[in-house]
Amino acid sequence: DRHRAGRVLRKQRYQTVLAGERRMLKRINDALPGLVFGIVFYGIVVQLIGVWFVTDKISYSIGLWYGIAIAVGIAVNIATVIYDATAIYGQKDANRRIVAKSLLRYIVVAVLLFILGLFDFGNLIMAFVGMLGLKISAYLQPLFMKVTDRFSGRSDASSAGEMETE
16 A cells, blocks of 8 residues: 555656646746746846847856846745745744745855856856846736736636726
């Protein structure tokens, strides 16, 4: 019985991996796939616009995408911390564990930026600009959801009322 449970668990893990990143991200938080998409879209826009105005295009690009990768990592980490906070709420030391995970996130970001600056393999300012993709995506998330809902034909109660009056 124990072996069967192990096989079932392994099968579930395998199916989760095969289902794709979007489904996995959506399991953590419903808004996470859209947030990650917004971060990457922001990166593409900044890359396409800014690369024409700099002399060191490689450093610009590496710094930007380094920052975008950090922003995606931060988004996933925040979503998992929120998920964990709801799962362990009320347990002994729950608050301490949540704060520890948040502090660990800041330490990892600081170390990653320090490494980028120390070895100078990318533009540190562009890494920061890339990390701003998290903020930009978070602010544009409601607009993005409204547009995707309109294109997919779905609507919530507030937008359904707006559609009837138009």
